Amino acid sequence: MSVPTATDWSEVCARDFAVPAGRPLDALVDELAAALADPDPLVRDGDPYAVLGAWIERDVVAGELRTALGHRMAARFGDPAIEARSFAALVLDMIVSRGDHDPAWFGAFARWYPAETDLRGHHPELGWLHAAAHGADLLGTFGRHPAVAPGPVLDLAAARLLARTDHLFGQREDERTATGVARTLTRPELTEKECVDWVERSAAALADHRRGPAPAWVSNCARTLRALLVLARTGVRAAGPGTPLLPLAHGPAVTDALLRALGPV
Structure with missing residues (x-):
């Protein structure tokens, strides 16, 4: 009340x-x-x-x-x-x-x-x-x-994406999540390994669902990674409209990891 x-x-x-x-x-x-x-x-x-x-x-x-x-x-x-x-x-x-x-x-x-x-x-x-x-x-x-430290933030993103849920994103949550991850990936001190490890963990989970109906969390994760793939290629705005586009650290390696992760699904 x-x-x-x-x-x-x-x-x-x-x-x-x-x-x-x-x-x-x-x-x-x-x-x-x-x-x-x-x-x-x-x-x-x-x-x-x-x-x-x-x-x-x-x-x-x-x-x-x-x-x-x-x-x-x-x-x-x-x-x-x-x-x-x-x-x-x-x-x-x-x-x-x-x-x-x-x-x-x-x-x-x-x-x-x-x-x-x-x-x-x-x-x-x-x-x-x-x-x-x-x-x-x-x-x-x-x-x-x-x-x-940006590494634990990426680990946290992976934990959210891989958490089992029956709720299917329907209000652009996938795009918002991809943007939050992309902003983290602009940190120049990130190593290439840190940038791709969390993607590879997601890929391993997605690979188990190549066939049959996809659970909601699999769809949410895959759609978020697809949105992130766009940002890996274009850059991401630092905060919002009017702020500069920033490149992702190790962008080509992130792009390759995302393509490998999305291949099976």
């Missing part, structure tokens, strides 16, 4: 995200954090989401307050509600994108992402859930962060 917010966040949006007078910033951030776990999609995915994103981007929420919010989101990966877990990835993505980092955040994410079983994209009452896609966005942000 949705809990009414004390602040008119639509008015904050209309005022170019100016901080409301008369209330401490930490109390406002607490209210926003609660709203980003609200089961009502008009609350969770509406004005509070826009305000929190703007305040993080503009460093209104910065320093110890932003770090505390990061810890709060990392802890939320253990929340019983899927909407809370999934949107925790979105908020943590905002924070890590600003350069903040704590090893505990990646640890919490790594425990949650491949183990998440509720991969629904959109729900008629809860709205967008999209755990696979939100997690993929955060995966790519961690993968680009200089304080995070």
Whole structure:
């Protein structure tokens, strides 16, 4: 059940995200954090989401307050509600994108992402859930962060793709996952072995399903690898529209590994 917010966040949006007078910033951030776990999609995915994103981007929420919010989101990966877990990835993505980092955040994410079983994209009452896609966005942000080793990020991507699920991607989760992986693969310090080992593990799993109906997870994995094949050849945008295209480290070797993996399926 949705809990009414004390602040008119639509008015904050209309005022170019100016901080409301008369209330401490930490109390406002607490209210926003609660709203980003609200089961009502008009609350969770509406004005509070826009305000929190703007305040993080503009460093209104910065320093110890932003770090505390990061810890709060990392802890939320253990929340019983899927909407809370999934949107925790979105908020943590905002924070890590600003350069903040704590090893505990990646640890919490790594425990949650491949183990998440509720991969629904959109729900008629809860709205967008999209755990696979939100997690993929955060995966790519961690993968680009200089304080995070890229090899374990690629291992985590493989673990998510090979996790058995009956849910078939239907809301472009395959493209979002490929983008997160491709952004990780832009790290120049990656060795060729690191770049292809995780693909070869995926290939071994796919090869067991050459014939007969493909389980949902096999289809999800194969479609993600096909999307990644395009990015291996074209490059990937560093963050989003308007950012430069970056080449993947050891792009030809990655391309060859992907072609070998996709051959049997």
